[in-house]
Amino acid sequence: MTVTTPNAAMSVAGRALFTLAPVTALAAVLWLLATQALPLTLSWVWIPALDIELAFRIDGLSALMLLMITGVGVAVFVYAGGYLSGHPDQKRAYLLLGLFMVAMIGCVTADHVLVLFVFWEGTSLLSFLLVGFYHERQESRRSAQQSLLVTGTGGLVLLAGFIVLGQTVGSYRLSEIIVLVPTMEVTPTLTLAMGLILVGAFTKSAQFPFHFWLPNAMAAPTPVSAYLHSATMVKLGVYLLARLDPAFGEWPLWVWLLKGVGSVTAAWGMVLALRERDLKRILAWSTVATLGTLVVLVGLRGESAALAVGALLLAHALYKAPLFFVAGNIDHGAGPRLIDRLGGLRRQMPWTAAAALLAAASLAGLPLSFGFVAKDVISEAKSVGEVFTFARMANTVFGTIAVAVAGITAVRVFWLRPPPGAVRQAHEGGAALVLPPLVLGLVGLVLGMFPLLAQDLLAGAAMAMSPAGAGTALTAPLDPQPDVGSLLLGLLFGATVFLLWDRLYRGLEWLAGRTGRIGMSSIYERTLAWIPRVAAGITRRAQNGSLPVYVAWVLASVAVPLATLLWLGRGQWTWPAAEMPSAGLAGAASLVILGAVFACLMRDRLVVLLSVGLIGYGSAVMFLFLGAPDVAYTQFTMETVFVIVAAAVLLKLRRMGLDRAVPEPAWRPGALALSLLVASVLTALLLAVYATPFDPVLSEFFGEQSVPAAYGRNVVNVILVDFRALDTLGEVAVVVLSLLAALPVLQAWRRRARTPVAGGRS
Amino acid sequence: MIWAVAAALWVSLASGVYLCLSRDVFRVALGLAVVGAGVNLALLASGRLGSVQPAVVPKGQPFLELASNPLPQALVLTAIVIGFALVCFSLALVLGLIRDAGTDDALELRAAEPVPGNDIKPPATDPAHEPEWPPEGRA
Numbered sequence: 001m002t003v004t005t006p007n008a009a010m011s012v013a014g015r016a017l018f019t020l021a022p023v024t025a026l027a028a029v030l031w032l033l034a035t036q037a038l039p040l041t042l043s044w045v046w047i048p049a050l051d052i053e054l055a056f057r058i059d060g061l062s063a064l065m066l067l068m069i070t071g072v073g074v075a076v077f078v079y080a081g082g083y084l085s086g087h088p089d090q091k092r093a094y095l096l097l098g099l100f101m102v103a104m105i106g107c108v109t110a111d112h113v114l115v116l117f118v119f120w121e122g123t124s125l126l127s128f129l130l131v132g133f134y135h136e137r138q139e140s141r142r143s144a145q146q147s148l149l150v151t152g153t154g155g156l157v158l159l160a161g162f163i164v165l166g167q168t169v170g171s172y173r174l175s176e177i178i179v180l181v182p183t184m185e186v187t188p189t190l191t192l193a194m195g196l197i198l199v200g201a202f203t204k205s206a207q208f209p210f211h212f213w214l215p216n217a218m219a220a221p222t223p224v225s226a227y228l229h230s231a232t233m234v235k236l237g238v239y240l241l242a243r244l245d246p247a248f249g250e251w252p253l254w255v256w257l258l259k260g261v262g263s264v265t266a267a268w269g270m271v272l273a274l275r276e277r278d279l280k281r282i283l284a285w286s287t288v289a290t291l292g293t294l295v296v297l298v299g300l301r302g303e304s305a306a307l308a309v310g311a312l313l314l315a316h317a318l319y320k321a322p323l324f325f326v327a328g329n330i331d332h333g334a335g336p337r338l339i340d341r342l343g344g345l346r347r348q349m350p351w352t353a354a355a356a357l358l359a360a361a362s363l364a365g366l367p368l369s370f371g372f373v374a375k376d377v378i379s380e381a382k383s384v385g386e387v388f389t390f391a392r393m394a395n396t397v398f399g400t401i402a403v404a405v406a407g408i409t410a411v412r413v414f415w416l417r418p419p420p421g422a423v424r425q426a427h428e429g430g431a432a433l434v435l436p437p438l439v440l441g442l443v444g445l446v447l448g449m450f451p452l453l454a455q456d457l458l459a460g461a462a463m464a465m466s467p468a469g470a471g472t473a474l475t476a477p478l479d480p481q482p483d484v485g486s487l488l489l490g491l492l493f494g495a496t497v498f499l500l501w502d503r504l505y506r507g508l509e510w511l512a513g514r515t516g517r518i519g520m521s522s523i524y525e526r527t528l529a530w531i532p533r534v535a536a537g538i539t540r541r542a543q544n545g546s547l548p549v550y551v552a553w554v555l556a557s558v559a560v561p562l563a564t565l566l567w568l569g570r571g572q573w574t575w576p577a578a579e580m581p582s583a584g585l586a587g588a589a590s591l592v593i594l595g596a597v598f599a600c601l602m603r604d605r606l607v608v609l610l611s612v613g614l615i616g617y618g619s620a621v622m623f624l625f626l627g628a629p630d631v632a633y634t635q636f637t638m639e640t641v642f643v644i645v646a647a648a649v650l651l652k653l654r655r656m657g658l659d660r661a662v663p664e665p666a667w668r669p670g671a672l673a674l675s676l677l678v679a680s681v682l683t684a685l686l687l688a689v690y691a692t693p694f695d696p697v698l699s700e701f702f703g704e705q706s707v708p709a710a711y712g713r714n715v716v717n718v719i720l721v722d723f724r725a726l727d728t729l730g731e732v733a734v735v736v737l738s739l740l741a742a743l744p745v746l747q748a749w750r751r752r753a754r755t756p757v758a759g760g761r762s
Numbered sequence: 763m764i765w766a767v768a769a770a771l772w773v774s775l776a777s778g779v780y781l782c783l784s785r786d787v788f789r790v791a792l793g794l795a796v797v798g799a800g801v802n803l804a805l806l807a808s809g810r811l812g813s814v815q816p817a818v819v820p821k822g823q824p825f826l827e828l829a830s831n832p833l834p835q836a837l838v839l840t841a842i843v844i845g846f847a848l849v850c851f852s853l854a855l856v857l858g859l860i861r862d863a864g865t866d867d868a869l870e871l872r873a874a875e876p877v878p879g880n881d882i883k884p885p886a887t888d889p890a891h892e893p894e895w896p897p898e899g900r901a
Contacts, residue, residue, distance in 0.1 A: 547790070547868035548783045555779060581766035582814075589770040592799075596777035599796060605788060608781075612792050615774055619799045622770060623838075626763070626806060627814035627830030631838050635802075638846040642795060649853050653788070658860065662786040662867045675779035679800075683772040686804045690764055694810045699833045703826030707819050715817040715832035720839060731840045738847040742854035748861075 010090050015081035015432075018094040022073035022101060029066045038063060038460060041111070057111035057175055060460025064310055065108035065232075065239055067457070068317045072231040073101050075321065075436035080223040082432025083328055093133060097227065100126040104232050108239060113162040113172050116240075120158065120204070123233050124151040130228060131220040143219040146524065150213040151203050158200025158240075165193035174243055181247035194248055197240070198257060205237025205291045208265040212521040215276075215284040222328030225280060230287050230324055231317040238294040242309055242465050245298055249466075258299025265292030270401040274501065275508045279327040279337045279409060283320065286363075286405045289398050290316050297381060303466050305381040308374070310461035314454065315374035318444040319362035322437035323409055326356040329433050330413065334426035339408060343418030348426040351434040353414040358441030360410030362448065364403040364494065367480075367487070370448040375399070376480035403494020404501060412498075451480065552674055559678045566684055573688040584625040591618030603661050605650055613643040630716045763811045767803055774800035785868045787859060791852045798845035802838050809834030 032040070039059035046054045058066070080097065084090045103126060106119035125148070132144030166172040168189050169180050184190065201207075206214035217229050228234070241258065248254040269288030276282045290312070297309045329352045331337045334345060346353040362371035418424075428434065447454050497504065542553060566573075581589070595614030602608050616639030623632035653659055702719055712718035720728050774796055781793025809831040817832035819825060826832070860866045 545871075547787070547871065548785060551782050551790075555782075576764050578765055579763060581763050585763060585766050589766045592770040593773045596773045596796065599792070600777050600780050608789065608792060612795055615777070615796055615799050619770070619774070619803055622767065622803065623806065625814065626767075626811060627816050628806065628835045628838070629816050631802075631806070631835050631842070634839050634842050638842050642846055642849060645850050646792070646853060649788070649857055652857060653860065653866070656860070658866050661789070662784075664785045668780075668783070671780055671783035672776075675776045675783065678779045679772050679776035682775055682804065683768050686771065686807060687764070687768055689808055690810070696831070699809070699831045702832055703817070703819070703829075704824075706826065707824055713819040713821070715819065715826055715829075716835045716839065719832060719836040724836065727840060731843055734844050735847040738851040742851050745854045745858040748858065 019077040019081065021098050022070055022077050025101065026070035026074055029070050033063055052114055053112055054115055055111040055173060056109045058109050059464040061242060061464035062108050064313065064457055064461040066105060068314065069101060069104045069232050072227060072317055072321050075440055076223045076227040078432050079325055079436040082430050083223055083332060084221060093221065096126055096130050100130065100228065107236055111174050113166060113174060117159050117162055120236065121155045123236065124148060124155050127151065127228050127233055130224040131217045133221050133224065140219040143216040147213045147217045150210055154200045154203025154210065157196050161193050161196025161200060164189060164196065168193060178244065178246040182250060186251065191253065194254060197244065201237035201240045202261060205234050205295065206288050207261050207292065207295060208268055209520045211265055211269065211288050212524065214288055215281045218280040218284050222324055226321045226324035229284065230320040234287065234291060235313060238291060238298060241295060241298045245465055255299050259296050262292045262295030262299060266296065266398050270398055273401060273405060274504045275512065277338045277340055279330065279339060282405060282408060283323055283327060286402065287320060293398055297378065300381055302381060303462055304377065306462035306465035307458055308377040308381040309465060310458040311374040311377045315362060315370045318370055318440055319359040322355055322359035322440045323363065325437035326352055326409060329429050332429050332433060334423045336423060339412060340419060341422050342413045343416050343422050345426055346414040349428045351428060351438060355437035355441045356410040356414060358445055359437065360406035362444045364406035365399065368445065368448050370444040372448055373451045373480050399490050400493040400497055403491060404497035407494065407498035408501060555674060555678050559681045562685065563677065563681045566681065566688065574691045576687055576691045582625060585622060588618050588621035588625055591621060605659065605661055609643060609646050609650065613639055764807060767807045767811065771800050771803050787856050787866050787868055791849065791856045794852055795849045798849065802841055805841060806834050806838050
């Protein structure tokens with residue numbers, strides 16, 4: 001009998017069950033494409049008060065993305081079954097991948113921008129969880145944090161952009177926005193919305209200067225890298241730009257930003273690929289470069305550019321995911337992924353080698369591969385549109401280094417002689433590891449040989465990106481003509497880079513050593529380190545363990561806002577009229593003043609206590625002269641008891657050798673300034689209140705009802721013991737409670753009275 | 763009249779706050795008492811000062827006329843007693859604190875807080891345990 005625990009390794013049946021999810025989704029998408037006429041719209045009421053509907057719209061572009069999401073999804077689920085086989089958290093990986101697929105499907109079908117945003121942030125969150133899948137490694141945790149901070153922050157910027165856009169345009173539906181925006185004038189608000197949306201899309205698609213997070217996200221398990229960080233999630237930014245291109249496409253700023261940022265990203269990603277030794281990171285930088293090219297293509301005008309976006313999206317999904325699977329097979333079967341320790345693996349891993357060749361041919365754009373078709377469409381798009389020279393150069397660099405990267409992943413690792421110190425032991429993985437890259441590679445080959453199979457799909461996607469009308473570019477059949485000259489030239493340059501790879505690497509390392517750590521990655525690191533430092537600095541200043549400082553913070557945060565309010569409303573309140581006080585009141589007030597001044601000036605504790613007593617007695621006399629004899633008697637009594645209690649405390653302190661005051665400066669200007677501020681604010685508040693009309697209704701009620709209702713003539717006493725008796729009960733309870741609370745403190749004192757206190761002053 | 767009360771209030775509040783900002787915990791407790799006395803004055807004055815006749819209904823009269831406002835007086839009476847309880851309790855706390863900490867200097871009470879310049883907050887990072895970053899791959 002077997003006992004299954006939640007973390008036991010999954011059975012084959014369990015894995016197959018999970019894999020059913022993307023298979024079902026793929027079948028549903030295929031059925032949809034085969035039977036339904038696009039675009040398809042669906043909507044449910046969600047938050048009617050805010051006019052938010054769960055609105056979905058599936059057009060050609062969504063259909064292409066859906067096919068990629070579900071198709072690559074099937075391969076990834078099968079592959080994860082082999083790659084994570086025996087991992088205790090394999091179920092978690094399946095669950096997260098499944099949720100991710102749902103979020104992606106929601107993202108590419110949503111028509112309401114806020115619904116799109118919800119799914120968008122969902123993909124960021126799931127990316128965080130999946131990058132941090134190996135959560136016991138600190139490297140994974142930091143990479144996960146970085147990807148979440150960059151894409152999550154970008155998502156919030158995107159939300160701001162969507163809201164500004166929606167409020168300006170008057171609609172939150174993508175399908176309406178792209179119709180309305182071209183009819184509107186270019187205003188600063190609309191430009192702001194565009195800029196914010198661009199930042200969101202650029203962070204998601206790892207465009208410069210937010211490119212640095214993607215290679216670090218390679219800390220994720222390989223199926224995750226293949227799915228999220230190559231085939232689908234990072235394409236969301238491109239997807240959004242392509243969606244909004246009909247809206248902003250006529251703006252020069254949009255076009256220039258897309259072309260400029262995309263070109264820089266493409267060139268930079270390719271150069272940085274040369275600085276890597278880890279296969280997955282090399283592939284990651286080449287993904288960054290492809291994303292840059294896609295952004296440039298979105299920025300290009302013309303229908304052939306739209307067609308090129310679709311073709312490159314599909315081609316990239318079909319070759320980059322298998323290449324990631326190949327890298328995963330290598331670290332699964334051989335151990336390291338560093339190209340310095342790999343070589344001649346074709347004998348031990350023949351099937352993986354075949355898959356690598358298929359995929360790499362497409363990456364290099366060799367004839368008969370789908371990459372070749374995509375390359376042909378791209379060059380057509382660039383010959384139509386007016387492209388900057390820089391973009392064209394970036395494309396050339398991209399082509400060259402793509403060939404070199406293809407050579408590294410498919411030739412160097414599998415066919416070249418192993419370098420000294422290379423791994424000797426390697427083995428091929430099971431069917432689950434070999435089939436996904438092979439099948440995806442073969443699909444690429446079939447589509448490359450018969451490009452007409454993808455014609456309708458790509459034309460549909462291009463129609464969605466340029467809805468103006470179907471021109472000849474979309475209806476013309478995909479029929480790539482091999483341009484032998486440029487093909488050979490590209491291969492030649494690529495082969496040169498491939499052969500010089502190690503030398504270029506050393507050169508770039510030397511250069512990087514010279515330029516030091518400048519760049520976005522170190523800016524990110526510095527910012528991240530700066531936040532806790534600033535927080536610690538503020539904490540040290542505000543919460544530094546000094547009681548006077550705490551008291552000062554509390555008092556200042558009450559007094560300063562009150563002073564500001566009084567100052568702001570200075571025209572609206574008046575000072576009460578001046579009048580001569582009675583001689584008795586003036587004398588009593590001068591008693592209080594005298595006591596207060598003495599209490600501050602005197603050093604001896606007993607004298608300070610007596611001065612405080614003088615304040616209390618002085619105020620009691622004031623009560624007497626203000627017509628409140630009951631209050632005055634209470635004050636006299638309480639003050640007397642208080643002075644006795646405090647004197648007893650002083651006596652105790654004297655026995656401990658602490659009878660002298662703490663030596664501190666007699667004159668503390670900061671404390672004096674703050675105390676004068678607090679006193680002035682509260683006094684001014686009282687005076688301002690005093691000058692306002694008084695509503696005596698409550699006092700009159702007590703005065704009228706005291707005799708008839710309560711049979712008492714001393715109204716103050718009647719209020720205390722009759723009308724507000726419950727308050728008086730509460731007052732008594734407070735006194736009893738404070739006594740009860742003080743009792744244990746004082747009892748503990750008695751118990752420990754024999755142990756002398758260390759460090760008393762004498 | 764109000765200006766005399768305001769002057770007494772102003773000086774006693776300033777004095778009380780000044781005492782509360784002292785390093786000497788005994789003075790801080792006394793400062794509370796002084797602030798309390800000042801606030802009681804303010805409370806009484808907020809009911810408006812007019813007649814100085816005590817709020818007592820004379821014999822033979824059905825209701826109060828031309829006397830001081832009784833309501834703030836009742837409130838101040840309660841406040842005086844509660845203020846007294848508060849100050850006595852804080853004196854007991856001060857006593858217990860001095861007994862436990864062995865000092866009456868507020869700047870030396872450091873049981874819960876680090877001294878300035880002490881790097882307890884935030885935890886110091888140990889370079890030996892910092893991971894390789896950015897990750898260069900698993901060798």
